[in-house]
Amino acid sequence: MELKEDINIQNVAMSIFDRKMEMDEPIEPKDHMPDGYRKHLIRQMSQHAHSEVIGMQPEGNWITRAPSLRAKQILLAKIQDECGHGLYLYSATETLGISRAEMIAQLHSGKAKYSNIFNYPALNWADVGAIGWLVDGAAIVNQVSLQRTSYGPYSRAMVRICKEESFHQRQGYEIMTKMMRGTKEQREMAQDAMNRWWWPSLMMFGPHDSDSPHTGDAFKWKIKRQSNDELRAKFIDKTVQQAEVIGLTVPDKELRWNEEKKHYDHGPINWAEFYKVIAGFGPCNNQRMEHHKKIHAEGAWVREAAEAHRAKHQRQ
Amino acid sequence: MATETEFPKWEVFTQIKPGANYIHAGMIHATDKEMALQNARDTYTRRGEGTSIWVVPSHAIVASNPDDKEMFFDPANDKIYRLPTFYVMPEGAKAI
Amino acid sequence: MTEQQALYKYCTQLGDNALIQSYRLAEWCSRAPILEEDLALTNMALDMTGRAQLLLQYAGQLAGKGQTEDDLAYRRSEPEYSNSLIMELPDDDFAFTMVRQLLTSTFEYFLYSALTSSTDKTVAAIAAKAVKEAKYHMAHTTDWVIRLGDGTDESSRRTQQALNKLWPYTEELFETDDAHKMLLAAGIAADVNKIKASWSEHINATRTAAKITMPSDDYQHSGGTRGIHTEYLGHILSEMQYLQRAYPDAKW
Numbered sequence: 001m002e003l004k005e006d007i008n009i010q011n012v013a014m015s016i017f018d019r020k021m022e023m024d025e026p027i028e029p030k031d032h033m034p035d036g037y038r039k040h041l042i043r044q045m046s047q048h049a050h051s052e053v054i055g056m057q058p059e060g061n062w063i064t065r066a067p068s069l070r071a072k073q074i075l076l077a078k079i080q081d082e083c084g085h086g087l088y089l090y091s092a093t094e095t096l097g098i099s100r101a102e103m104i105a106q107l108h109s110g111k112a113k114y115s116n117i118f119n120y121p122a123l124n125w126a127d128v129g130a131i132g133w134l135v136d137g138a139a140i141v142n143q144v145s146l147q148r149t150s151y152g153p154y155s156r157a158m159v160r161i162c163k164e165e166s167f168h169q170r171q172g173y174e175i176m177t178k179m180m181r182g183t184k185e186q187r188e189m190a191q192d193a194m195n196r197w198w199w200p201s202l203m204m205f206g207p208h209d210s211d212s213p214h215t216g217d218a219f220k221w222k223i224k225r226q227s228n229d230e231l232r233a234k235f236i237d238k239t240v241q242q243a244e245v246i247g248l249t250v251p252d253k254e255l256r257w258n259e260e261k262k263h264y265d266h267g268p269i270n271w272a273e274f275y276k277v278i279a280g281f282g283p284c285n286n287q288r289m290e291h292h293k294k295i296h297a298e299g300a301w302v303r304e305a306a307e308a309h310r311a312k313h314q315r316q
Numbered sequence: 317m318a319t320e321t322e323f324p325k326w327e328v329f330t331q332i333k334p335g336a337n338y339i340h341a342g343m344i345h346a347t348d349k350e351m352a353l354q355n356a357r358d359t360y361t362r363r364g365e366g367t368s369i370w371v372v373p374s375h376a377i378v379a380s381n382p383d384d385k386e387m388f389f390d391p392a393n394d395k396i397y398r399l400p401t402f403y404v405m406p407e408g409a410k411a412i
Numbered sequence: 413m414t415e416q417q418a419l420y421k422y423c424t425q426l427g428d429n430a431l432i433q434s435y436r437l438a439e440w441c442s443r444a445p446i447l448e449e450d451l452a453l454t455n456m457a458l459d460m461t462g463r464a465q466l467l468l469q470y471a472g473q474l475a476g477k478g479q480t481e482d483d484l485a486y487r488r489s490e491p492e493y494s495n496s497l498i499m500e501l502p503d504d505d506f507a508f509t510m511v512r513q514l515l516t517s518t519f520e521y522f523l524y525s526a527l528t529s530s531t532d533k534t535v536a537a538i539a540a541k542a543v544k545e546a547k548y549h550m551a552h553t554t555d556w557v558i559r560l561g562d563g564t565d566e567s568s569r570r571t572q573q574a575l576n577k578l579w580p581y582t583e584e585l586f587e588t589d590d591a592h593k594m595l596l597a598a599g600i601a602a603d604v605n606k607i608k609a610s611w612s613e614h615i616n617a618t619r620t621a622a623k624i625t626m627p628s629d630d631y632q633h634s635g636g637t638r639g640i641h642t643e644y645l646g647h648i649l650s651e652m653q654y655l656q657r658a659y660p661d662a663k664w
Binding site: 053056057060063064065067068069070071072073076077079080083084086087090125178182183185186291295298299300301302303304305306308309312313 | 431434435438439441442443444445446447448449450451454455457458461462464465468481482485486505506558559560562563564566567570651652654655656659661662663664
């Protein structure tokens with residue numbers, strides 16, 4: 001008898017989920033949700049959180065060498081935002097019943113991923129510009145779209161993040177502009193950074209719609225609102241113009257405006273490289289993970305000390 | 317390897333300007349209330365968007381159950397006499 | 413020495429202290445034991461960079477040679493730097509960073525409190541901003557030093573070790589020279605002798621709460637304010653000044 005009633009409640013609850021989906025109402029933590037929905041969100045949101053945190057590393061590589069006090073402040077503030085955004089996203093993911101410690105353990109075991117883009121090195125100061133302009137520029141296209149995602153805490157985190165990230169892309173573009181107006185060496189650094197970051201930035205949107213394994217569910221559940229190719233096109237269209245204004249060359253000989261589609265056509269993306277980096281063979285995969293593991297292990301005694309102090313004093 | 321424990325969770329509420337309602341901003345981890353306030357400050361008010369912060373241990377928050385939504389909130393729907401627009405004022409009466 | 417030259421020296425010294433602290437704090441970015449603390453450490457670094465910017469900008473104006481804050485930060489060599497040695501010591505661990513920051517922020521809190529009534533308007537204005545920051549840094553690090561000192565055996569050991577190592581560099585914070593004396597007479601500089609008692613009181617209270625013992629006090633290092641530094645400063649500057657030195661014609 002009891003079992004049957006449970007199933008009944010379950011059915012009613014699930015129909016509420018479906019109705020909310022249909023009405024475009026956000027799903028909240030205590031709502032019943034299909035297992036697959038919860039799993040998909042945990043996977044996507046924790047990957048997003050890890051990306052923010054791992055993303056601190058390539059830019060962090062230049063903090064001590066930032067060439068002016070102003071540049072240093074801006075870069076510090078920006079990396080600090082990435083850290084804050086990682087925190088917003090971890091908290092939002094924790095509402096799904098997984099702890100931050102579990103998520104970090106999954107990152108360390110390789111079960112959870114982070115954005116591939118951070119497996120590329122930041123080799124000269126212009127890379128800091130390229131990361132802000134291209135990488136954050138690509139991320140924000142995706143994040144603006146995610147503000148309308150169906151899970152309430154994720155959507156709210158995205159609204160906050162988008163509001164804060166608006167300066168990131170500008171600071172990156174400002175660095176590129178300064179370098180392009182600078183000495184010959186500075187212009188060379190800027191173009192070099194452009195050449196190395198352009199294609200990986202396009203890869204950030206993921207495989208073409210025809211090859212994307214998760215697209216189906218993500219759309220059904222309104223986690224994702226626009227396809228990889230739509231978002232990529234949006235990014236290319238706005239970025240090409242910005243590159244032209246400051247005299248940077250987009251490293252794609254096949255790039256052409258398509259009047260009919262009202263979008264740029266671009267050359268083929270090197271998906272072999274994309275999958276190679278995902279498989280762990282990018283230039284910095286080991287370095288990034290080793291850094292994260294090392295820091296986490298080195299901080300253990302601090303976390304234990306704070307816990308021990310609380311236990312002794314029962315402060316809360 | 318020992319299982320990693322976590323600092324307790326705290327919900328953060330910020331007041332954007334004096335006199336405004338406190339609004340939920342998110343969550344942080346901390347082992348005591350001083351740390352909770354400082355972490356909340358650094359996480360949620362980096363752009364000066366706060367004049368005051370509340371932190372509350374997450375376990376102290378009791379949330380209504382979505383299954384009870386109808387029972388909890390629908391009965392308020394027909395009590396329109398709580399709204400000022402329910403009342404007809406005689407013409408010429410001002411500032412009421 | 414004119415009063416203006418003395419003030420240049422004074423502001424450069426305060427600016428260098430802020431700048432070198434900001435360098436060390438910023439090194440923690442993406443390295444903190446918890447994410448929340450990563451934010452806290454970079455926040456302190458940002459406060460210090462901003463303070464260095466204001467102080468060095470003013471110093472540049474006083475010198476009257478058209479030097480910007482960046483010229484002073486990125487084109488001076490080690491002997492021209494006048495920060496206290498304690499600022500440049502490399503961070504062994506989180507306990508070291510927290511103890512150092514407690515020692516310096518407590519000093520800065522009382523120093524800038526006094527400087528808010530400086531007869532020099534610019535110094536007073538910078539102090540009014542700095543005192544708020546220092547008060548927060550002091551509170552944050554006081555809490556952490558107590559947690560670490562009175563935490564586990566390991567954290568207590570590390571905290572004690574940090575204090576032992578840092579203590580011989582504390583006296584230098586209270587050193588004065590002719591420039592100080594001249595500015596003190598003019599009501600521009602703060603009287604560090606008056607600050608010493610308040611500083612000692614807060615440090616001792618925190619140390620007691622953290623259950624850490626007082627290190628032996630038989631030797632104190634000195635030299636930073638006269639341009640004689642530890643070997644560490646050279647490495648800080650070669651990293652910090654790399655782009656400005658490698659591409660002297662470039663604007664960043």
